Each structure stands twice: as C-alpha cells, then as structure tokens.
Amino acid sequence: MRETLFLKNTEAFAESMIRCGVRCHFAYPITPASDVMKYSSARLPQCGGRMVQMESELAVANALAGYACTGKLGATSTSGPGMSLMQETISFMAAGELPCIMLDAMRVGPGDGDIVGAQSNYHQATRGGGHGDYRVIVLAPSSGQEIADLMPHSVRLAYTYRTPVMFVVDGVTCQMTESTTFAEPHDYSADFDTAGWRFTGTKEHPKRFLLTGSYTHQQGYEMNERLRAKYAAIKENEQKWEEALVDDATVVVVGFGIHGRMCKDLVASFREKGKKVGYIRPITLWPFPDKAFAKLPPSVKSILVVEMNHGQMIDDVRLAVNGKAPVHFLGKTGGDIPMCTLADMSGMVGKLLDGE
Amino acid sequence: MQTLADYYGKTLKFDKLFSYCPGCGHGIVTRLVAEAIEGLGIREKTVSVVGIGCGGFSHHYMDIDAIEAMHGRSPAVAVGYKLGMPDNIVYTYQGDGDMSAIGLAELLHAANRGMPITCIMVNNSLFGMTGGQMSPTSLAGQVTATTGKGRDVHLHGFPLLVPELMRAMNGVAYLARETVVTPKTITKAAKSIRNAFACQIDKLGFSYVEVIVPCPTGLKKKVEDAYAWSANEALDYFKPQVFINKLEQSNEA
Ligand code: SF4
Numbered sequence: 001m002r003e004t005l006f007l008k009n010t011e012a013f014a015e016s017m018i019r020c021g022v023r024c025h026f027a028y029p030i031t032p033a034s035d036v037m038k039y040s041s042a043r044l045p046q047c048g049g050r051m052v053q054m055e056s057e058l059a060v061a062n063a064l065a066g067y068a069c070t071g072k073l074g075a076t077s078t079s080g081p082g083m084s085l086m087q088e089t090i091s092f093m094a095a096g097e098l099p100c101i102m103l104d105a106m107r108v109g110p111g112d113g114d115i116v117g118a119q120s121n122y123h124q125a126t127r128g129g130g131h132g133d134y135r136v137i138v139l140a141p142s143s144g145q146e147i148a149d150l151m152p153h154s155v156r157l158a159y160t161y162r163t164p165v166m167f168v169v170d171g172v173t174c175q176m177t178e179s180t181t182f183a184e185p186h187d188y189s190a191d192f193d194t195a196g197w198r199f200t201g202t203k204e205h206p207k208r209f210l211l212t213g214s215y216t217h218q219q220g221y222e223m224n225e226r227l228r229a230k231y232a233a234i235k236e237n238e239q240k241w242e243e244a245l246v247d248d249a250t251v252v253v254v255g256f257g258i259h260g261r262m263c264k265d266l267v268a269s270f271r272e273k274g275k276k277v278g279y280i281r282p283i284t285l286w287p288f289p290d291k292a293f294a295k296l297p298p299s300v301k302s303i304l305v306v307e308m309n310h311g312q313m314i315d316d317v318r319l320a321v322n323g324k325a326p327v328h329f330l331g332k333t334g335g336d337i338p339m340c341t342l343a344d345m346s347g348m349v350g351k352l353l354d355g356e
Numbered sequence: 357m358q359t360l361a362d363y364y365g366k367t368l369k370f371d372k373l374f375s376y377c378p379g380c381g382h383g384i385v386t387r388l389v390a391e392a393i394e395g396l397g398i399r400e401k402t403v404s405v406v407g408i409g410c411g412g413f414s415h416h417y418m419d420i421d422a423i424e425a426m427h428g429r430s431p432a433v434a435v436g437y438k439l440g441m442p443d444n445i446v447y448t449y450q451g452d453g454d455m456s457a458i459g460l461a462e463l464l465h466a467a468n469r470g471m472p473i474t475c476i477m478v479n480n481s482l483f484g485m486t487g488g489q490m491s492p493t494s495l496a497g498q499v500t501a502t503t504g505k506g507r508d509v510h511l512h513g514f515p516l517l518v519p520e521l522m523r524a525m526n527g528v529a530y531l532a533r534e535t536v537v538t539p540k541t542i543t544k545a546a547k548s549i550r551n552a553f554a555c556q557i558d559k560l561g562f563s564y565v566e567v568i569v570p571c572p573t574g575l576k577k578k579v580e581d582a583y584a585w586s587a588n589e590a591l592d593y594f595k596p597q598v599f600i601n602k603l604e605q606s607n608e609a
Contacts, residue, residue: 024436024440050439052435054432054465055461055462058429059429059432059465060432062429062433062436062462063433063435063436066432066433066436066437067436068436069437070437070440072440074440088426088427089426089429092425199403199422199423200444201400201420201444202399202421203400207419207420207421208422209415209421209422209424210422210424212424213424
C-alpha cells in the first residue's frame with residue numbers, strides 16, 4: 001500500500017529501506033543518525049527483522065559484512081566519525097564484492113567536529129576512505145522523498161554490481177521533517193539470485209572462500225583488474241543528475257543535497273528577472289555525472305559550485321568542466337547556520353552575471 | 357585399499373601440504389577442528405571465519421566454506437553471518453595476536469551477546485606470522501622480537517587471561533582452555549572443541565576454546581624445546597581447565 005507519512009528524513013531512510021526488503025539494520029548510536037536505529041528498532045520486528053545494536057562502528061561494519069556473506073542485504077547508518085571507523089571494512093566489502101546499504105548523515109568535521117550538518121564527507125565517500133583502488137556508489141538525495149525514491153534503485157545497484165552503496169545526506173536534510181510518499185512494499189533483494197556467490201556451506205556448492213588479499217601476485221592483479229572493469233562499467237552506466245535551464249545559461253550553479261535543492265528556487269528567481277541562470281544537481285557523487293558537463297553549451301561563462309564544506313565536489317566539477325569555463329566556489333560549514341543561505345547564493349550569482 | 361579420506365572423512369583435505377612450520381601447534385588444532393566438524397556431521401553447513409596470521413590458512417586444509425576477516429574482527433563477522441543463517445554453524449579460528457590484541461573488543465562483546473557462535477583462539481604467546489613480536493599473551497620475562505630483554509610487565513602489562521575475562525558472562529555456554537603439548541592433552545582438547553561446537557548446534561550460547569600451542573619458529577627453539585617451553589612455562593601461567601559447560605547442565609535437566 002502506498003502511504004504518505006510525515007517523518008524526519010532519517011526515519012524516511014529507515015522506512016524506505018524496510019519497505020524495500022532490508023531485514024537487518026546494524027548500527028551504533030551517533031548524532032544525527034541515531035534516529036534511524038530508534039525507528040528501525042521499533043519497526044523492523046513488525047516485519048520479521050531486527051535492528052542489531054553493536055558495540056562499535058568497527059563491529060557494525062563487520063557484522064554487516066558477515067551478513068552480506070549469506071547473500072542477504074543489510075544496512076547501516078552513521079555519521080562522519082562513525083564512517084571513519086567503518087572504512088577498513090568498506091574497503092574489505094568492496095574487495096570481497098559484498099553488497100550493503102549505508103547512510104552517512106554528514107556532520108561537520110574533522111575529528112569529532114560538531115553535530116551540526118555538513119557535506120564534509122564528500123572526499124571520504126567518493127575517494128574511498130579506506131585503502132586500495134576501490135569505489136563505492138554514492139547517492140546524494142536532497143529530500144525525504146528522494147531518499148524513498150532512490151532506495152529501490154540502491155538495492156538494484158548493490159546487487160547488480162555487488163558493492164556497498166552509500167547515501168550521503170547532510171545533517172540538515174536528515175533532521176528535516178517533511179511528507180514522504182512511500183511506494184508499495186516490495187522485497188527488491190528477492191529479485192536477485194545470490195546462489196552464485198554466497199557462502200552458505202558446501203551442501204549448496206563446492207567449497208567457496210572469501211579472500212580479499214592474494215596468494216600470488218597474479219591473483220592479486222586479476223582481482224584488481226576485475227574491480228577496475230566493474231568500476232568502469234558503473235561510471236559509464238550509472239551517472240545520475242538533475243538539471244534545469246542549462247541550455248541557454250550564462251551561469252550554471254552546481255550543488256548537491258540541500259544546496260542542490262535550493263538551486264531550484266535560486267534559478268527560478270533569476271529567470272523571473274530575465275537572467276539566464278541554470279543548475280546541475282549531481283545525484284550520484286560517485287560516479288560523478290561527468291556527462292552533464294560534457295554537453296555544457298558555449299553560452300556558459302561561469303560555473304558556481306555551492307557546498308556545505310570548504311570545497312570538495314569542486315574538484316570533480318573542475319575535472320568534468322575541463323577548462324571550458326571558470327569554476328567558482330561558495331561554501332560554508334559549521335556555526336549556528338551551517339550552510340550558505342539563498343541570499344548568499346544569489347549575491348554570488350549576481351556578481352558572476354555582472355562579470356566580476 | 358582404505359584411503360585417508362575413508363578414515364578421516366571429507367572435512368580434512370589431504371591434497372594440500374600444510375603451510376605451517378614443522379612442529380607448529382596449528383597443525384594439531386586444525387586437525388582437531390576438522391575432526392569435530394566431521395564427527396558432528398556438520399561439514400556442509402559450516403563456515404569458518406579465520407583471522408589474520410598463520411591461523412588464517414587453517415581453512416585451506418578443510419573442505420568447508422570460509423571467510424578471511426581482517427584485523428581481529430572475525431567474531432563480529434560471525435555474529436552478522438549467524439543473523440543471516442541461524443541454522444548454519446559458524447566458528448572463528450584466530451591466533452592470540454589477532455584475537456586478544458586487535459580483536460579483543462569484538463571477541464568479548466560477541467561472548468557477552470551469547471549468540472551461538474564458536475571462537476577458537478590458538479595461543480602461542482606471540483605474533484607468529486609477522487616475526488615473533490610480543491602479543492598480549494606473552495609471558496612475563498618472555499623474550500620476543502619486540503621485548504629483547506624479556507616482557508617487563510610494568511612496561512607492557514601482564515599476560516592476558518582471555519577466558520578468565522569471560523567467565524562471568526551469562527551468554528557464554530562453553531568456556532575452556534586446553535593445550536596440545538602431550539597426547540593426553542590433545543585428547544582433552546579434542547573433547548572441548550567438540551563440546552564447543554555441540555553447544556552451538558544445541559543453540560545454548562557462545563562457546564570458546566583457547567588452545568595453548570608452541571610456535572617453534574617465533575620462539576626460536578627446536579620443536580622439542582618449544583613443546584617443553586609450552587608445557588612448562590606457558591601452562592604454568594595459562595592453566596588448562598573447563599570454566600563453563602552448559603552442555604552438562606542441559607543434559608542433567
Ligand atoms: S610462525 Fe609459528 S605459528 Fe606460524 S606457522 Fe610457523 S610455527 Fe606456526
């Protein structure tokens with residue numbers, strides 16, 4: 001049954017993962033992600049699942065990996081300092097080709113940082129905070145509705161590519177309460193057959209073992225080449241973004257998450273005044289939507305990247321733009337208002353339109 | 357003609373030579389684990405979660421599924437696995453470095469959680485694979501690669517008594533320390549390992565066996581002398597005993 005609920009967006013994450021078939025949620029308390037586990041601890045038992053509170057993020061991630069070894073899809077939710085602790089195992093899961101769904105409710109860092117929202121984990125999420133040549137698919141929804149809409153897609157990605165999939169949502173969006181319409185519950189993981197790789201005992205298959213290291217240099221090389229090919233396929237096939245009014249734009253604003261959401265109003269207000277401003281909102285942060293930038297029209301004279309950090313996605317924008325137009329940055333993080341306001345963004349776009 | 361497989365069953369593989377050094381205690385413990393699995397008839401539904409170090413190779417000599425976990429996290433992986441497949445049998449096989457140093461938190465919380473998984477710690481009082489450094493279980497005064505003048509307990513702490521840490525935990529169904537330094541003790545170790553798996557099969561709770569073994573290479577001793585050292589020095593501190601056995605209680609009931 002479709003249902004519209006008025007929830008915090010952390011709760012929307014929990015509700016949508018449960019509706020998509022996730023039956024085990026491993027977590028450790030951390031602000032602002034803790035509401036996910038509070039919600040799922042009450043809700044999952046109603047559907048035959050459970051929230052498993054572990055003793056640390058290290059244990060969370062490893063229990064998630066052990067669960068994935070049985071061919072089932074588990075989830076976790078945390079924030080920056082917790083995500084840092086999970087990195088060893090995310091590298092392990094990427095190498096072991098184990099699927100899972102993760103939420104990083106981003107707050108400001110480094111160190112223990114502060115609990116206010118931020119987008120400071122862009123580099124960690126998209127570059128792989130752990131060691132080795134690996135990538136994780138990173139989705140950056142900008143509302144509770146988009147979290148719910150992306151959840152079935154994330155399950156498909158996790159199983160199709162056998163990889164961890166991470167939602168990065170800034171702490172501001174996570175704490176917002178809004179109406180979200182959830183689709184009919186459906187166990188999307190049941191649509192995928194894991195019999196070809198899961199570690200369920202030799203009754204089902206000849207001996208299998210999960211080895212993320214290598215015994216010979218040749219084996220190690222082959223594993224890394226296999227991963228390289230997989231990441232190339234993801235890069236080619238899975239870029240996602242939203243854009244509007246780019247075709248004739250003079251200035252294009254780029255933002256993800258909450259700043260991406262604000263672009264809609266920003267651009268509308270400039271267009272009302274006849275100013276040619278458009279926007280691109282990356283939805284996948286890895287793979288970064290290079291394709292959106294490959295087709296930028298010659299009318300574009302400047303690009304403005306707005307982030308809730310000191311400038312992280314701007315690196316990817318510059319690579320994608322590849323010198324076709326100057327790329328500028330506006331960013332704020334931390335404090336009582338931890339983000340750029342619409343006025344800040346309008347002021348900067350105005351300057352760029354004036355050719356400053 | 358009777359083959360080794362006819363005699364031992366399928367769990368232990370004979371087509372691969374052990375990578376363990378000659379005289380290493382791992383060889384005996386690996387065989388005991390394989391025999392327990394074979395004897396209990398659980399081979400086809402058993403998965404081993406091995407640690408980093410020499411013990412990480414143990415599953416290569418068995419025809420069972422296996423997961424090689426990182427950095428002592430095997431018990432947490434086993435907990436997650438058991439949640440996914442509650443009717444399968446999962447055990448961790450780790451050395452004292454992997455389990456009592458970097459992985460101690462995961463072990464103790466898994467024990468306290470009481471979920472029916474089995475953990476086996478092969479304790480040779482040092483880090484074997486990385487070159488004989490001090491482990492939490494190195495004895496006072498023990499010379500290792502990183503304690504050239506012997507372990508000074510005031511600097512490095514005291515040798516860690518791992519099962520003693522777990523004996524007050526209600527979730528623990530079987531808890532024992534054994535050794536394989538003599539044929540007689542091997543028979544006792546075999547029984548404890550089997551009991552630990554039996555506890556899991558009966559879903560009685562968490563089970564754990566520590567096995568004191570020699571590492572001739574890390575100790576830099578001849579095989580004979582390494583066994584004598586374990587039998588005398590190590591067992592003097594790490595006393596073999598069964599601390600908890602809920603199998604007996606459940607049989608009595
Ligand atoms: S280094 Fe020690 S523990 Fe490792 S295989 Fe050799 S004897 Fe055994």
